[in-house]
């Protein structure tokens with residue numbers, strides 16, 4: 001750990017927050033100097049720390065970007081080939097077109113595609129296009145959709161607006177005050193909000209932005225109603241599949257409920273960890289990217305589309321969605337049984353491939369910090385959520401099961417004595433996204 005600690009200390013001085021992503025800050029797992037923080041290499045669900053120590057990853061595995069596993073051989077071949085044949089030139093990558101055809105095959109209702117490289121910027125593109133298309137400025141939204149001004153502006157009128165969608169009390173510092181009341185949040189699958197907020201504002205809104213599956217699917221009727229409201233009020237219905245896409249099927253979670261949006265957005269795992277994002281939608285909306293200025297140099301490089309194309313083909317061929325669902329179910333079973341064996345009350349949330357748990361103890365933040373601390377001692381990177389990965393095979397699942405049982409046993413013992421907090425080697429972890437947990 002010496003090298004990692006040294007680097008972490010250096011980073012603290014020159015990189016605010018240490019990481020560019022909130023979810024990769026060591027304090028989100030284990031504050032102090034125990035969390036490995038940096039890696040040298042990764043394969044499957046194994047990560048090697050800077051000092052060569054090997055860890056099994058039972059967290060979100062690359063923040064949910066790599067369902068085929070780290071450094072997948074097939075994806076590597078495609079990526080290396082794209083680099084060797086020139087990944088950035090004056091001309092365009094042919095994979096752009098092949099990938100667009102593939103995405104439109106998945107979404108026959110859509111007719112145009114644009115690309116970006118990250119989730120947040122893709123959502124910004126979708127919102128800009130909706131505003132350009134409808135000539136309206138306000139946006140209704142539910143869920144997390146990135147760091148950009150259009151989204152954070154929700155907190156100008158009150159710092160509480162994003163509390164249940166992202167994090168409590170976010171300060172919209174640096175976001176122009178003129179954007180006040182242009183982004184209006186509504187609650188997930190909540191009929192009262194649908195009637196009071198969505199119906200009320202829809203006529204003034206350019207878009208209704210929605211994660212079609214967060215912890216759970218909404219009711220089919222609810223999604224159908226959202227579709228109806230969008231159509232009746234000339235709002236663009238945008239489904240954000242950045243996290244939910246490619247988990248249970250080769251495509252988007254919304255396809256399970258058979259409700260089509262006007263735009264669907266993909267990011268994260270669409271290229272198994274290679275930066276790539278796609279905005280897929282109706283031509284009359286997407287083509288406005290020519291009228292309003294939407295353009296970026298690195299949205300034209302080759303590795304992203306080449307890998308996305310290979311990812312989609314492999315995902316379909318091996319029926320990855322079905323496998324991930326089965327693995328996620330297995331992970332949930334491990335938590336439930338380990339809790340039962342140790343007389344602990346447990347709550348399980350999430351669809352199988354995006355599962356999480358909470359032990360009902362007197363001090364949950366201390367309990368989950370202790371869990372992460374003790375799992376790390378067994379060389380397992382753990383948290384209260386685990387995104388199923390194709391490399392979570394029976395061998396590593398057995399190791400995870402044994403480790404969970406042992407740590408839950410310790411938790412049960414300490415809970416009875418009321419001394420979990422005093423067994424922590426460092427401070428309590430920072431708690432995560434409200435949208436992911438709906439928990440305090």
Ligand SMILES: Cc1ncc(COP(=O)(O)O)c(C=O)c1O
Nearest residue numbers: 118119120144145146240242243
């Ligand atoms: C649903 C959803 N939308 C948008 C984003 C933002 O994506 P990115 O971090 O690539 O900008 C995320 C990231 O977690 C997400 O889960």
